[in-house]
Amino acid sequence: MNRIISNTTKGFEYLLSKITPLSRLYMQPYKRIVQNELYLADIPSRSNVLQIGAGPVPYTAVYLAQMGNLYVTAIDRDPSAVRYAREWIWKMGMANRVEAVYTEAIDYDLSRMVAAFIALQVEPKEQVMDYIMNNGNSGFKIIVREPSKRYSSQYDPIPSKWIAVSRIYQGMPTFKHSNLYIKT
Numbered sequence: 398m399n400r401i402i403s404n405t406t407k408g409f410e411y412l413l414s415k416i417t418p419l420s421r422l423y424m425q426p427y428k429r430i431v432q433n434e435l436y437l438a439d440i441p442s443r444s445n446v447l448q449i450g451a452g453p454v455p456y457t458a459v460y461l462a463q464m465g466n467l468y469v470t471a472i473d474r475d476p477s478a479v480r481y482a483r484e485w486i487w488k489m490g491m492a493n494r495v496e497a498v499y500t501e502a503i504d505y506d507l508s509r510m511v512a513a514f515i516a517l518q519v520e521p522k523e524q525v526m527d528y529i530m531n532n533g534n535s536g537f538k539i540i541v542r543e544p545s546k547r548y549s550s551q552y553d554p555i556p557s558k559w560i561a562v563s564r565i566y567q568g569m570p571t572f573k574h575s576n577l578y579i580k581t
């Protein structure tokens with residue numbers, strides 16, 4: 398599958414991660430998005446959460462830590478994205494709150510975690526969500542951005558077998574909503 402948008406975004410993040418002032422501008426529009434997701438998920442302060450799909454500029458993880466007062470483990474299956482992410486987190490002064498870890502989203506220990514925030518570009522979503530639903534504690538929350546119809550060829554879809562308990566409007570061209578799923 399040719400994911401032009403995902404590949405371009407990632408290449409852009411590699412560049413931006415070395416230019417901190419520009420990366421701060423780049424992340425700005427996502428402040429509202431993450432604020433909405435924190436409202437949707439309602440996670441207690443100082444909880445441990447997972448952010449899946451850190452990328453070289455893990456702004457979602459940093460906003461979760463800053464606005465939600467959370468401890469965030471941001472994971473990525475690309476080792477060089479993780480190297481860049483670690484350096485960027487350190488430059489942002491967030492290393493005491495956010496750690497970047499190189500791993501697949503389908504073999505990570507979830508026992509300390511209460512929620513996972515899944516990036517739009519993560520795939521395969523079905524396997525990732527199945528793993529969390531099978532291995533997360535009861536009450537574990539999954540927050541995932543739902544690809545818009547217009548860009549459906551660019552992102553892996555959320556499997557229809559999982560029913561969202563709630564969602565919040567985000568209004569981005571590539572995703573209109575963030576959805577909330579809870580393990581029963």
Ligand SMILES: C[S@@+](CC[C@H](N)C(=O)[O-])C[C@H]1O[C@@H](n2cnc3c(N)ncnc32)[C@H](O)[C@@H]1O
Nearest residue numbers: 450451452454455456457473474475502519520
């Ligand atoms: C370019 S980033 C965008 C995320 C953005 N930086 C953020 O903070 O929200 C998306 C990343 O997701 C990673 N990714 C995709 N599928 C994954 C999976 N199954 N497990 C871990 N990382 C994954 C990719 O390697 C890519 O680096």
